[in-house]
Amino acid sequence: MPELPEVETICRDLNAALLNQTIERVEVLDPRVIRLLSQDGLKNALTANTFKKIFRRGKALIFELGQGPYTLVVQPMMTGQLIVSQQRAYPPACRIALIFLNGQRLYYNDQRVFGRWQLVQNLNEINHVRTMGPEPLARSFTQRLLSEKLKKHHRPIKPLLMEPSFIAGIGNIYASEILFEAQIDPRRPADSLNAQEAGRLFHSIQSVLREAVRLRGSSVNTYVDGKGEKGTFMTRIRVYQQDGKPCSQCGGEIQKIVQAQRSTFMCLNCQQ
DNA sequence: AGGTCGACCTGGCAGC
């Protein structure tokens, strides 16, 4: 399920393959993905147009178009895939296909149809983007900023880390991995972390996400990159879905707990 | 305003 490292990987692959290529045709196989937008609206905006810049904000992919007033925003959510291919046959769960003049195709596949394609004139039209917290790998994200934000919340640190308005791009997999790396109990109230713990958390956020980007993401379930290939961060995962297995640090058993209706994985010995 | 909770979706799998 695409979190920051997975969306970043897709973004790089799409930039390498699609920039300034002319879109010849748009096929909407499942209109649920575009919701409020009409099929004609999407087709009119994209046909004969190009992507001049593709970037990521949190877990959203943003496509700046060569012409016209619109920007395309794609949120893959849990099961959305964006794959560049020359194959003419639709892949499984294909919902939208863009056919480029040079024969390439961009397939949007989404098993559970949670993902969204939207056209906006200003990114702030999307509430989620407007209220989104800092990018954890940006230079502007500092240990001091994190410490100040932690003090403002009393809820458990793990669901807070997953809150897009707190920090952009961290989902269920990396929240558990980051807290294991930082040796912090996911149930701790955010405002109970001392300066040293906040420092460990800051460094773990950056080191875990950077390593996951380097390894092109984690293919725990359906995630594949822009070429349709799996990431390799799974080999580095230490707690996510590892319940019942020994902790890599102490040999104790990894536990699964539930927080805010989501699974959290942790080592009771190592995380205090 | 901070925080919680259910809804949105489909496929895989456990249990009977």
Add this chain to the structure above:
DNA sequence: TGCTGCCAGGTCGACC
């Protein structure tokens, strides 16, 4: 075998 029900998790709106 075939059915039911649960689980996966990012986002959003309703509600306290």
